[in-house]
Amino acid sequence: MKKLIWLELRKIFSKRLTQFALAVGLLLSALLAFSTWQNKYASDGAGNEGTGRTAVEIDKAVAARYSGILTDEKVQQMIAEIVPESGENGLNAIYLYQNTIQSAVSARFSDINGNWNGLRVSDLFGDESIKIGYVDGWLSTSRNMTSILVAFSFFIIMMIAPVFCGEYSGVDNIILSSKYGRTKCAEAKVIAGIMAALITTAIVLAVNLLMALAFYGSEGLDCSILFAQLTYIEGGIPFNITCGTLLVYQSVLAVTGTIGVTGITLLFSAACKNQMIALVASVAVYALPLLLPVAETSALFRLVVLLPIYHAQFVSLMSVAQMSGILLYAIWAVPAALILIAAGSIFSRRVFAGHQVS
Amino acid sequence: MELSAVNLTKRYGSKTAVNRLNVTLTNGVYGLLGANGAGKTTFMRLLCTVQRPTSGKIDLDGKNIWKLGERYRDVLGYLPQHFGYYPDFTALGFLLYVAALKGLDDRKAKKVSNKLLEEVGLSGESRRKIKTFSGGMKQRLGIAQAMLNDPYILILDEPTAGLDPKERVRFRNLISAYSKDRIVILSTHIVSDIEFIAEKIMMMKDGEIIHFGRPHEITSGIDGCVWECSVPTSRVEQYTASLNISNLRNEENGRTVLRVIADQPPVAGAVKVQPNLEDLFLYYFKGEDEQ
Numbered sequence: 231m232k233k234l235i236w237l238e239l240r241k242i243f244s245k246r247l248t249q250f251a252l253a254v255g256l257l258l259s260a261l262l263a264f265s266t267w268q269n270k271y272a273s274d275g276a277g278n279e280g281t282g283r284t285a286v287e288i289d290k291a292v293a294a295r296y297s298g299i300l301t302d303e304k305v306q307q308m309i310a311e312i313v314p315e316s317g318e319n320g321l322n323a324i325y326l327y328q329n330t331i332q333s334a335v336s337a338r339f340s341d342i343n344g345n346w347n348g349l350r351v352s353d354l355f356g357d358e359s360i361k362i363g364y365v366d367g368w369l370s371t372s373r374n375m376t377s378i379l380v381a382f383s384f385f386i387i388m389m390i391a392p393v394f395c396g397e398y399s400g401v402d403n404i405i406l407s408s409k410y411g412r413t414k415c416a417e418a419k420v421i422a423g424i425m426a427a428l429i430t431t432a433i434v435l436a437v438n439l440l441m442a443l444a445f446y447g448s449e450g451l452d453c454s455i456l457f458a459q460l461t462y463i464e465g466g467i468p469f470n471i472t473c474g475t476l477l478v479y480q481s482v483l484a485v486t487g488t489i490g491v492t493g494i495t496l497l498f499s500a501a502c503k504n505q506m507i508a509l510v511a512s513v514a515v516y517a518l519p520l521l522l523p524v525a526e527t528s529a530l531f532r533l534v535v536l537l538p539i540y541h542a543q544f545v546s547l548m549s550v551a552q553m554s555g556i557l558l559y560a561i562w563a564v565p566a567a568l569i570l571i572a573a574g575s576i577f578s579r580r581v582f583a584g585h586q587v588s
Numbered sequence: 589m590e591l592s593a594v595n596l597t598k599r600y601g602s603k604t605a606v607n608r609l610n611v612t613l614t615n616g617v618y619g620l621l622g623a624n625g626a627g628k629t630t631f632m633r634l635l636c637t638v639q640r641p642t643s644g645k646i647d648l649d650g651k652n653i654w655k656l657g658e659r660y661r662d663v664l665g666y667l668p669q670h671f672g673y674y675p676d677f678t679a680l681g682f683l684l685y686v687a688a689l690k691g692l693d694d695r696k697a698k699k700v701s702n703k704l705l706e707e708v709g710l711s712g713e714s715r716r717k718i719k720t721f722s723g724g725m726k727q728r729l730g731i732a733q734a735m736l737n738d739p740y741i742l743i744l745d746e747p748t749a750g751l752d753p754k755e756r757v758r759f760r761n762l763i764s765a766y767s768k769d770r771i772v773i774l775s776t777h778i779v780s781d782i783e784f785i786a787e788k789i790m791m792m793k794d795g796e797i798i799h800f801g802r803p804h805e806i807t808s809g810i811d812g813c814v815w816e817c818s819v820p821t822s823r824v825e826q827y828t829a830s831l832n833i834s835n836l837r838n839e840e841n842g843r844t845v846l847r848v849i850a851d852q853p854p855v856a857g858a859v860k861v862q863p864n865l866e867d868l869f870l871y872y873f874k875g876e877d878e879q
């Protein structure tokens with residue numbers, strides 16, 4: 231059995247298309263991570279400014295001055311020290327961007343001219359204790375990973391679609407008349423398909439996280455995602471979790487998403503007569519939830535959001551509800567994915583075992 | 589062991605490809621003859637469990653082969669008429685893959701694969717990718733994979749298609765040596781291949797076996813229906829249009845000797861000759877192609 235799984239894995243990875251798509255996925259990750267890093271800009275308001283590495287250093291230095299739990303005193307201190315006043319170059323203060331901490335505090339605690347807007351920490355965050363610090367690196371990594379993982383799930387479909395129906399163009403004669411063709415071979419295909427999907431997903435995740443470590447260092451993993459610069463507010467997740475927790479969720483959801491989409495694709499791979507149809511059908515079913523006219527506020531959305539495409543697009547799923555502490559509704563993605571893969575495995579195995587050549 | 593088909597029927601929509609076929613096979617080499625579309629491939633697919641019969645069944649020693657499942661396929665080898673392969677696999681890699689499907693362990697798989705590659709004349713090409721193979725080379729690889737598990741039942745659908753004469757001879761010798769105490773079924777259009785190695789002939793027409801027996805037994809059915817006659821070469825075209833001719837041979841004196849299949853003497857002076865399998869084939873399948 232091990233031998234059969236190994237052979238099926240080799241078959242998957244020896245496909246040019248698989249190799250090419252994996253290379254593209256990694257290249258895309260690298261490009262996106264690099265250009266994001268390159269395009270970072272920061273100034274400390276005291277004459278130092280720069281992009282890329284310099285920007286990250288400035289951002290980190292500014293964040294270090296205020297790191298710790300966010301308090302009203304800190305807010306006052308930041309407004310006094312790093313929030314610019316408007317007038318200098320005609321722009322209202324709120325539109326000025328200097329660095330991530332300045333942007334985060336301006337967005338929440340200053341008025342249009344850069345003066346305190348009268349809000350207290352508890353007005354915005356209740357009694358949550360918000361740990362602040364340098365979160366920009368991890369948050370932009372997370373955002374990049376979302377795009378990459380969505381694109382990557384299509385790669386998974388491409389890789390898994392031929393697992394069964396690739397045989398229907400003639401090799402099925404030989405496979406199905408061999409001893410284990412209808413039994414262990416079908417099982418090996420399912421297992422190899424899942425393994426290939428998980429391995430490639432793990433590689434992509436690892437590459438992205440390692441690049442983030444290299445570009446931004448490990449600071450900020452224990453800081454809340456809630457005190458981020460303005461651009462991350464929209465679509466942000468309204469719960470007080472740390473960047474580390476966020477990334478753990480994103481990674482888990484990347485894996486569950488992969489498992490779910492593998493289940494769907496295996497199913498079509500066994501049921502469709504040719505690879506193209508299997509591919510198109512899998513993509514259609516996978517992407518369908520995005521087209522459904524279900525409002526984020528409706529009860530049905532809580533189910534729809536558990537479908538695999540929302541695991542990759544994880545912000546919507548993460549925003550549904552907090553159950554307790556760091557346990558979010560998103561955790562239901564795990565059983566959802568398991569159901570899909572169980573259905574896909576059982577169904578595809580049975581279809582292949584009962585397949586007749588034509 | 590005994591392999592028997594009982595009322596075996598396979599329909600594709602309204603087309604009946606195998607029609608209430610009954611036959612019992614014991615050890616020996618069986619040649620399956622029949623015109624295009626006679627149902628040979630379908631019959632073999634049913635024997636190999638890659639298709640299920642519409643009705644009827646196939647038993648090995650009284651047990652339904654579908655019920656036997658793995659135990660049946662364990663003793664089965666199959667060369668499909670058209671088979672797919674993985675273009676980027678090497679010949680050896682492909683054999684090792686099939687060997688794994690057949691449950692051979694690593695060591696045995698390697699040993700048997702190399703031996704078979706030698707026997708089909710591919711040992712020098714074992715590390716070449718299959719996509720670089722010629723048609724005949726792929727065919728030989730197909731024969732090798734069918735024999736990997738040393739099957740008791742070996743089913744070969746047109747094994748000699750695409751083989752050059754030298755390879756055909758090699759193949760015949762391979763099968764002759766192999767077939768002792770086994771059931772080997774092979775279909776072909778090259779009647780001479782079967783004449784040499786098949787002990788029994790199954791002649792199929794419209795999904796049924798219309799003749800079954802030793803070559804000389806079944807050709808005796810058309811005793812007196814094969815003639816040879818000498819005609820002027822200039823008129824050969826005229827004769828070929830109206831007669832069922834199995835062979836013609838030009839002589840030096842401007843005449844041609846025709847071998848004619850007919851119930852009555854085709855021309856005055858025609859002499860009866862001993863029918864062979866090719867005559868039999870033509871006797872039954874004359875006009876099939878035009879239909």
Ligand SMILES: Nc1ncnc2c1ncn2[C@@H]1O[C@H](COP(=O)(O)OP(=O)(O)OP(=O)(O)O)[C@@H](O)[C@H]1O
Pocket residue numbers: 588600603604605622623624625626627628629630631669
């Ligand atoms: N998958 C299929 N769907 C529909 N009809 C089919 C299918 N396969 C075979 N047939 C039909 O069944 C009949 C028998 O076909 P089969 O392939 O068994 O013939 P054959 O004797 O092997 O012919 P050949 O000598 O050309 O290989 C033919 O009329 C063919 O058209």
Ligand SMILES: [Mg+2]
Pocket residue numbers: 628629630669745
């Ligand atoms: Mg055929």
